[in-house]
Amino acid sequence: MRARHVIAVLSLVGAFVALYLTLYKMGVIGRIVCSVGSCETVNTSRYAIFLGGPVAAWGFATYVILFIAAVVGTQPEQERSPAISWMLVALSGWSTAFSGWLTYLELYVIRAICIWCLTSAAIMTLIFLASLADLRAVRSGREPQT
Secondary structure (H helix, E strand, O other): OOHHHHHHHHHHHHHHHHHHHHHHHOOOOOOOOOOOEOHHHHHOOHHHEEOOEEHHHHHHHHHHHHHHHHHHOOOOOOOOOHHHHHHHHHHHHHHHHHHHHHHHHHHHHHOOOEHHHHHHHHHHHHHHHHHHHHHHHHHHOOOOOO
C-alpha cells in the first residue's frame, strides 16, 4: 500500500479520536469513556488548552489537514510531489514532538494518563514514520510504498 494511502487512513482514525476528545472538552459529551487511566483528569487540566483552544481541537484540525494533503498527494499529477512529502513530514514531525511533550506532561506533571491521548500520539507517530517513508521514496524516484 502506498504511504500516502496509509497516512490518509491513519489521519481519519486520528481525526475521530481528536473529535471525540474535542466534543468532551467543549461539553457536548458529558462523560468521557476511559477504560485505562484518568482521561477526565488530563482533559480538564490547564494543559488541555493551547493558544486559547482545546488541544484536541488543534489535533483534529491537524489530522484533517494531513488527510487532505495525503489524498491530494495520491492524485496522478501529485503522487511524486516532493512539496507534499515535505509538508507531511513537517506537520506530522511537529505534531509527534508536540504529542511527546503532552505525554511528558501527562506522566510527570499531571500524573495521570489518558488512553485516548496516548492513542492519538501513537497514530501521529505512525503517520510521521509513513511520511518519512513517502519522502524517501519520492526523493529516490521509487514508487512510495509502506
